[in-house]
Structures are given as C-alpha cells and as structure tokens.
Amino acid sequence: MARIGKAASKLFNKKGYLETSIADIASAVRMSKGGIFYYFPTKNEILYFILTNYMDLVLEGLEEDLKKFDGSFSRIQFIISRHLELYTNNMDEAKTLLHEAHLLPPKYLKAINEKEKKYFQIVAAELSDFLGNNVPKDRLTAITFSLFGICNWIYSWYNPKGSLTHHELSEIIYNIFSKGVSSWKL
C-alpha cells in the first residue's frame, strides 16, 4: 500500500490528481488495475491514504518531542526544523496535500482538516507561550499562519538538492521569524 501511495503521490504532482488514472498508477507500480482496486476501491481512497499518512507523520510524537526542550524558543526552532525535514523527506506527499486536498470527498477532507487543526493548535500554543500568553487571539492566529506560510511556501521554490541544506534553510527561517530580517542588516 505504501508503495502505491508513493507512486500515486508522484503522479498526482506531475500530472495532477484529476488527470491521473488508476491505470497510470498501476503501470507505475507494475501492477494490474485489479491489483490496485484490491487495496483501494477508488482513487479518492488513494488520495486520502497519502494525506492521512502524511498528517500522521506530522503529528506523530510531536507533543512528546516538544516536552524534551526547555524554553519555547528552542521548541519553535524544533518545530521549524522538523517541518522542513518532513517536507524534504516527503515532498510528493506534502505537495499533494497542498494542491489536491480540496478534491477529497467531504468526510475525508474533514478528517484531514481535523489533523491540520490539531497541528495548528499545538504550534499556536507554543507561540502563545513564547509571546507571554497575552496576545489577542486574532493576532496569534495571524502569527501562527505567518510561520506556516514561510514553511509551506518552500514547496513552490525550494530544491533540497540546491545550495541550501534543509538545516540551513531552517535556520534562516527561524532567524526571520524570531528576530526579523533587521537582525541581518549591516
């Protein structure tokens, strides 16, 4: 199943979800269409499988791991570097989440949205802690989504095989987010 999901997420990114057929996926994993249908009755199930697994990776052990860090500063640094590492290691799945999730049937979309919401809440709670717990809710939302924006936008431009490693990029993002670009001004 994991192999089908991996091949399908590659195809979804290359051709788009709607333009990818079960036959395309079957051919990529050298199975018959019937073989695919044995695991996934519909293409929707494949998309859901990819996205729910990716969100599970994003959430898995996050709260436990955060407890290991002293201070919200280092927890935010950890969240950024973990987010980028997950993306770098699962680019096809991450891009599929960003581009194709809205095509899921409502009950599946709801399940994915709930996992995204949980992630949002964990990160927002850390940021609230970092900021002293008295930032108005609408500002905390804007701050949290600003961090997600920087981190998620990398899908549109960042090539992990280019000159910046994901560790270097994490550090740049952390510096912008925590200290602002003014801290680099010479």
Add this chain to the structure above:
Amino acid sequence: MARIGKAASKLFNKKGYLETSIADIASAVRMSKGGIFYYFPTKNEILYFILTNYMDLVLEGLEEDLKKFDGSFSRIQFIISRHLELYTNNMDEAKTLLHEAHLLPPKYLKAINEKEKKYFQIVAAELSDFLGNNVPKDRLTAITFSLFGICNWIYSWYNPKGSLTHHELSEIIYNIFSKGVSSWKL
C-alpha cells in the same frame, strides 16, 4: 470580458478549473456559450486572461511607486501592504493564480511565470538594498520567498471581513518580517 473573467474566477475557486465548464461560466454571466466563445475561443484563454490581468495589477506602477519612498524600510512596508490590498480586492483572481496556474498550456504559463519573476526581482532588489547588498544570493532568495510565503499563505486562512483589517494584518506581517516575533515578547 472583465465580467466574464470575474465570474469565471469565482467559479474556478468554488468548483476548480477542470470541473468548471463554459456552460457554467455562460450561465453565471447570463450569456450564451456562443457569446463566451466570441471573446474566448477556449477555457484556457479565460484562465490566462484572469491571471495575466492579475499579474499586470501586481506589477503596474510598482517601480514608480517605490521611488516615492525614502529608505528601503518603508518600501518593504509598502510592498507588504500593497500585496495584501491587491489580494483583498481580488481574492478570486489571486486564489486562481495560486491553485490553477499550473494547468495553463506551456506558452501561457511561461508568460505568467515571467511576470511573477519580475515581481520577485523587484522585491528581492529592495530586500537586498535593505540588507546592505551583501547577502549571498541563495539566502536572499530564501528571504524573499519567506516574505512571499507569509503574504501568499493568507489565502488559506485570512478573511478580510473578520476582526483584522488588511491594514492591521499588513502591520503584523511587517513586524514579524522586519523585527521578528521576539519583538512582541513580554
């Protein structure tokens, strides 16, 4: 034509570009399908019309306007608030750009990408100036896309009719980007 583009961008966001038919667009503007075809021989032309007009709005007068500001600080502030205002006033077009541009035929996509690249270069030049003109190129790219990330990600969460006006959100984003969230720490 503008009326067709406006209605089509609304439909593209609601239903997706591929799922929207010329008949849907015709019905939204109370025209015959033939009436639409008179202006736009294919659906691709409608998508291109929407996106090229939006990018023209983004670029139009930007360089001239930037010259009116003293100091790269205030120019960056202006870029952020202008970006958010354009988005707020043209949400359907902006979302169509983000979600559907990749579905354009190559020659059209190339034309849009060139306009996006021009916008990138203008903003990167301002940031380079702000940072003292000696930030390595890959870092400047990361910084510029971080700003675009914060600004563009608002399409996924920001409701201009909610409690934050786009002026307030511009200010929050400017503060994060220039001074970092640490500046809010209490």
